[in-house]
Amino acid sequence: MAGTDAKTPRERYRTQVRAEIKELAWEQIATTGASALSLNAIAKRMGMSGPALYRYYAGRDELITELVRDAYRSLADTLRSASAAGADLAVLAHTLRAWALEDPQRYLLIYGTPVPGYHAPDDITLISSETMAILLDACAALPSDGPATPFDAHLADHRDWADGHPAPPAVLHRALSFWTRLHGVLSLELAGHFTGMGFDPALLFAAELDDLLTVMDR
Amino acid sequence: MAGTDAKTPRERYRTQVRAEIKELAWEQIATTGASALSLNAIAKRMGMSGPALYRYYAGRDELITELVRDAYRSLADTLRSASAAGADLAVLAHTLRAWALEDPQRYLLIYGTPVPGYHAPDDITLISSETMAILLDACAALPSDGPATPFDAHLADHRDWADGHPAPPAVLHRALSFWTRLHGVLSLELAGHFTGMGFDPALLFAAELDDLLTVMDR
DNA sequence: AAGATTCCGTTAGAGGGTATCACGAACCGT
DNA sequence: ACGGTTCGTGATACCCTCTAACGGAATCTT
Known part of the structure; x- marks a missing residue:
């Protein structure tokens, strides 16, 4: 501040x-x-x-935009400080989940249903790319000796979003998978789609993370 | 009708x-x-x-509830008819994606950010369990010779949601993974989080699906 | 066929929301 | 102490949901 x-x-x-x-x-x-x-x-x-x-x-929109900005900033800061403390992908994942559960609506404000008309200002996109950079760093720390997939090849030519990060396509792919899979479990949990199903969402999250890491390690 | x-x-x-x-x-x-x-x-x-x-x-809520009901019903019908036509998990996945892209807001109405107070009527939960049953059937069609994970063990004791489906825990786990992972990619795509990143969301979806299936086949 | 009933659509209005405007009042620097 | 800036207010216009009371039309009953 x-x-x-x-x-x-x-x-x-x-x-x-x-x-x-x-x-x-x-x-x-x-x-x-x-x-x-x-x-x-x-x-x-x-x-x-x-x-x-x-x-x-100036209005409701500006306030909400500010809240969205703060939410992105909070997430980026949280992940960065965890990363700086030596967190690997697994710790980073649990950090993300803890951050989300701390205030579910804050997570959903970022990753939930968007208002069709609304378009975020550029500086917010910038903050979100900070988060992506942290993820890319963590993914780059793993050994990368898997076979190149067709999507890897596609990413080699469509990597503008990595914003100059020197990671190979396979690492970009990892980061995307990390993001989408954890979001998949998390968002369904936060939206309450697991309530009444009986199992523990934390264990499903852990299982997904485990699967994610063993696949990445091959 | x-x-x-x-x-x-x-x-x-x-x-x-x-x-x-x-x-x-x-x-x-x-x-x-x-x-x-x-x-x-x-x-x-x-x-x-x-x-x-x-x-x-009776009011806005009742109308929206009806829309949600219809959305669930449409999804269940779409997946069931695909399944009846002999679709395997891969085809089912693409059917799901096509259904979502056909009307993104319809998908988000079901799986998007929920209103904190709102609770769906029981019959809607029932329709959604139809979808789950179709998924379980499709997952049960694959050979199940993977190692049992800790989450599988947990599912053996928390399988009420499977609603009497005779699938083993590993199959339940598959269905959950299928659901959460595809939702992860899909919801981020529909929410527009990939726009401006440059890559083709369809290819990421295909890659995630591919990974999902190869892991399931082991 | 005529009466009784039910249902439909209207207007009026309460209550809440966003947002603009003009005005008085408080504040701050000079 | 004075003058410009800023703040908070009430009034107003226009959205929304939802209830209530009323006239008219269609349907059911006899």
Whole structure:
């Protein structure tokens, strides 16, 4: 939080109110979901009347965009600090799951159903590519002696998203598989599709991760 | 559609209007997403004023529930007819993907972000278990000579969701993997998380499916 | 065929949401 | 102390869901 404490008291107050709005927004989102986020309700909880919030956020969309940005940032930071502490892919996976379970709606805000019209600003895409870079690094740490698949060949020519990362196509493929598979288990768990089925989602996650790692090691 | 044509003209009219409402609802959902579905907008497109729709649906929730039901039913029917035509797991997977791409919002209506408060009626859970049964059948068709994993052992004691299906735990595990992995790729594709990355989502899907099948075959 | 009943669609209205606008008040730097 | 900036407010327009009361049409009953 480098730029939080501003020079003038006015700006101090402003950023503090913006932070309080976001905090209440997260609270509300955690219980009612992002689609039911209401500026009005936040304003009333802050003791002021509706339109006042428009001094701080141009509208609902801008607030949600800010929340999405923070969510991406939080995920990237969490994974990076784990990675910096020497986490391998397995630890990274459990870090991801812990982050998701900590606030399911925050995960779903990023990876859940998007609003058809909405398009995220460029800086958000940038933060999300940070996460991808961390993943690529972790995937590159494994030995890569598997057979090249057709999709690997395709990736050799379509690797713009790797953003200059020097990993070979097989590593890119690994990172994608890591992402999509863990998201598959996680999102279904968070969406409640496993409730009532009886088994422990954590064990399914572990099994998927295990399978993922043994395949990568061959 | 056995009960569609009712006896009395009144019921005929009623069911026809209900169908028209649903049709417009699907149109609207396809473009604006489920969260933005508006009874008012549907009514105006039908040339009548808002509250009239409440003669046909008790409210927005009931309409959406009906849409969810129809979506589950459509998926189950699609997979069953494919299965009846002799489709193996690979064909089933591509059938699933085709069904999802045909109307992304329909897929997301089922497997996307849920509204925290909402709980689906029991009959919907039943239809979804039909889909699971089809999957289990297809998974049981493969030879099962892999090593038993810890999760397999867990499934042996937590298999209520299989609803009496005589498949061994390893097959249950396969079905779950099939479901979660394909959902992982599909949902990210439908949510647009691959746009701008450059590669072809269809190839990633194919690669994931290939990996899934070779692992299952061992 | 005529009356009774049921059902349909309308308007009116409560309550909540987003968002804009103009106005008074508080604040801050000068 | 003064003047410009910023803040919070109420009023307003326009969405939405949903309920209630009313007139009219279609259906059922006798």
